Amino acid sequence: LSRREGHKLLTLVLFVKSGGGDSSRNSHSPRVLLGRKKRGFGQGFYNGFGGKVEASDASILTAAAREMKEESGLVPTDLALKGVLTFIWDDAEAEQSSPNAQPWDVHVYKCTECEGDVVETDEMAPVWMDVDKVPELYDGRMWEDDQHWHPLFFADKLFRGTFHFEKTTVLKHFTLEEVSEI
Numbered sequence: 001l002s003r004r005e006g007h008k009l010l011t012l013v014l015f016v017k018s019g020g021g022d023s024s025r026n027s028h029s030p031r032v033l034l035g036r037k038k039r040g041f042g043q044g045f046y047n048g049f050g051g052k053v054e055a056s057d058a059s060i061l062t063a064a065a066r067e068m069k070e071e072s073g074l075v076p077t078d079l080a081l082k083g084v085l086t087f088i089w090d091d092a093e094a095e096q097s098s099p100n101a102q103p104w105d106v107h108v109y110k111c112t113e114c115e116g117d118v119v120e121t122d123e124m125a126p127v128w129m130d131v132d133k134v135p136e137l138y139d140g141r142m143w144e145d146d147q148h149w150h151p152l153f154f155a156d157k158l159f160r161g162t163f164h165f166e167k168t169t170v171l172k173h174f175t176l177e178e179v180s181e182i
Ligand code: 6OG
Pocket: 010, 011, 012, 013, 040, 041, 042, 047, 048, 049, 050, 051, 052, 087, 106, 143, 144, 145, 146, 165
């Protein structure tokens, strides 16, 4: 299932830090590192860090680690695959900004430990968010699929989903299920 004929492979990493232990914060919510995408496909949206798997990547997991480093400065040390999301677009704009074949299979990883320091890059403006505040971004500042799979992700469930978009960003229909293995 991880490599499907005709599907383009991408990665997405969400770095989650457990709450507590930080007296400067009132909340004990775990926090997640998001980036506001500064350019390219999905510009303006808050998202995890990731990108396309290249032929030179040894595996999907190492591709995820490479993209995380390139876009955030962090080297993830405990990536765990949590879900695979398939995205399908019906419009020309998506075809243009993503010349690679669709559908896209985005492998979603959770990371709880990283080495290095967070840096802003040309691609991403990083920001730590309380996980319980993330739904505030479902007002149009994130891809519309996120609000559906986030609850499974943040509850540490495994999932599979397929999301159909119109006009690049309008979610028309989707299927999503919790699975016991990926
Ligand atoms: P680059 O263009 O940066 O790779 N991505 C999506 N993420 C979410 N949450 N929802 C979507 O709905 C997405 N479509 C793409 C995958 C694009 C990055 O954006 C993610 C990659 O991490 C349609 O190389």
